[in-house]
Amino acid sequence: MSALERPTGIRLTGTEAALSVHRRINRTALAYPRDSAVPALFAAVVARRPDAPAVVQGDRTYTYRELDRLSNGLARRLLRRGYTPGATVGICLARSPELIVALLAVLKCGGAYLPFDAGWPEERLRGLFADADCRWVIRSEASAVRPDGCQVVLVNGELDPCQDAHDDAPAVDVPADAIAYINFTSGSTGRPKGVPIRHRSIARLVCGARFARLDAHSRLLHLAPVTFDAATFEIWGALLNGGTCVLYPDALVRLSRLGQVVEEHGVTVVFLTTALFNAVIDEAPDALAQAETVLMGGELQSMPHVAAALRAYGPGRLVHVYGPTEATTFATYHPVDQLIPDSGLLPIGRPIQNTRLYVIDGDALCEPGRTGEIHLAGDGLSPGYLGMPELTAERFVERVVDGVDERLYRTGDHGTLLPDGSLVFQGRADDQVKINGFRIELGEIAHHLDRHPAVRRSHVAVATTHTGKALVAFVVSDDPHATPAELRRHLRDRLPAYMVPTRIHLCEALPLTATGKVDGRALLAAYDSSTPPPARWAAQPVASRD
Structure with a gap:
């Protein structure tokens, strides 16, 4: 990515109370290998612990030496095929040791990996590959996806440490500021946003972590889809610290199986999205009984579920985490050792190591008790959005904070600092939401709904159900033959x-507020009402996420 021009920084003002609290929470500097890329960090672990288990899935175990040799072999295979260091490689493999080998191989070649799902609509995949300039794909034989113009490298079955390996890594110099991977997040214009992440940002996340113990004795569960940035923590948190990455064996999470995996493999650290955490606490709290640390985040937390978990597990084990993809997975953490009495508040905490956080209203730092937009700084920040210079300039800004030049990411999230410096999330100003850990722009869904010829107007909202949050769409159509099923098929062809939406309701009109905006509350009230909806309102279930 070419260097992005940065605007002259605006100097932020602030009362002494505002400056004091921000100085206190931002004392996060910690020595870490910021000038080392992932291949060098991994090689150092291989040298220290060659025979230690690196990756485990079921009865399959690969040591660090075996994982190193297998990834060397695949990296050399890529280079023999004509791969040029620095190019993006699409990765379409199931959660498996082969997936980890492929990620390492791409990084050892000096490339960036782009995880994607073969089930995503073809139109979306074409856009992602174009934005990332991706011309290589590593996939299994089982996946038939082959984007136009891409060279495909197949990884079939179990890799053999005797036949598919090589002792020496490719002689490719990989700098710490090179791009390691690209994640795509939802975009309000209908175009997903490509977020590139540097090697240095991964090291900043997992080296010297304050929010969980990550060392040679750690065993991290890799549960998230690799397309979700939580996988960055699950995989590299283990492999760059000499621990073990335990791969959940199935595509779909079953709570009974989750408990078996945690117990059988001695998992010490687990990250769960809020919805999955709530389901575990409701139905199978014993599934996490053996874990040392349970990280949870991605949406507003249910206080009854957190209270139940605290009763079940006791203090010192629950950690509430927060962070956008643009800041490399986690930006803040809050150990949940007790709840604030009668407040209903669960802070998202303080910045993790080598990360800084500012709450800003206009051009002023907020003192405790005043709400503002959450801004993040530090080595975790992405260099910007792929092919979107205007949006990059809008969201990644230069400011002078307390006499220091800072490059900040404007999260769009609002928060309030408590007197002790802990941050409380207060929602968003736009229509971006998180559901099951996935960040979603409601406008992107509406954009694709409105492109259907039968749709005159649409509105997408989030409903709260007994199981968590769910997407709901309301559509005004002039076509008497339009059906929710047809509209859902239209969306499935274009969106993950x-x-x-879990439900699509056909309406005669969309109610408006006094200011002329769609009255989403009124629509949701009708949806939640015990009164049966009009005959044209119908619902279809949505497939569960793995």
Whole structure:
């Protein structure tokens, strides 16, 4: 990515109370290998612990030496095929040791990996590959996806440490500021945003972590889809610290199986999205009984569920985490050792190591008790959005904070600092939401709904159900033959399953507020009402996310 021009920094003002609290919470500097890329960090672990288990899935175990040799072999295979260091490689493999080998191989070649799902609509995949300039794909034989113009490298079955390996890594110099991977997040214009992440940002996340113990004795559960940035923590948190990455064996999470995996493999650290955490606490709290640390986040937390978990597990084990993809997975953490009495508040905490956080209203730092927009700084920040210079300039800004030049990411989230410096999330100013850990722009869903010829107007909202949050769409159509099922098929052809509304209601009109905006509350009230909806209102279930 070419260097992005940065605007002259605006100097932020602030009362002494505002400056004091921000100085206190931002004392996060910690020595870490910021000039080392992932391949060098991994090689150092291999040298220290060659025979230690690196990756485990079921009865399959690969040591650090075996994982190193297998990834060397695949990296050399890529280079023999004509791969040029620095190019993006699409990765379409199931959660498996082969997936980890492929990620390492791409990084050892000096490339960036782009995880994607073969089930995503073809139109979306074409856009992602174009934005990322991706011309290589590593996939299994089982996946038939082959984007136009891409060279495909197949990884079939179990890799053999004797036949598919090589002792020496490719002689490719990989700098710490090179791009390691690209994640795509939802975009309000209908175009997903490509977020590139540097090697240095991964090291900043997992080296010297304050929010969980990450060392040679750690065993991290890799549960998240690799397309979700939580996988960055699950995989590299283990492999760059000499621990073990335990791969959940199935595509779909079953709570009974989750408990078996945690117990059988001695998992010490687990990250769960809020919805999955709530389901575990409701139905199978013993599944996490053996874990040392349970990280949870991605949406507003249910206080009854957190209270139940605290009763079940006791203090010192629950950690509430927060962070956008643009800041490399986690930006803040809050150990949940007790709840604030009668407040209903669960802070998202303080910045993690080598991360800084500012709450800003206009051009002023907020003192405790005043709400503002959450801004993040530090080595975790992405260099910007792929092919979107205007949006990059809008969201990644230069400011002078307390006499220091800072590059900040404007999260769009609002928060309030408590007197002790802990941050409380207060919602968003736009229509971006998180459901099951996935960040979703409601406008992107509406954009694709409105492109259907039968749709005159649409509105997408989030409903709260007994199981968590769910996407709901309301559509005004002039076509008497339009059906929710047809509209859902239209969306499934263009969006990932997690962005397809659970229900689509056909309405005669969309109610408006006094200011002329769609009255989403009124629509949701009708949806939640015990009164049966009009005959044209119908619902279809959405496929569960793995």
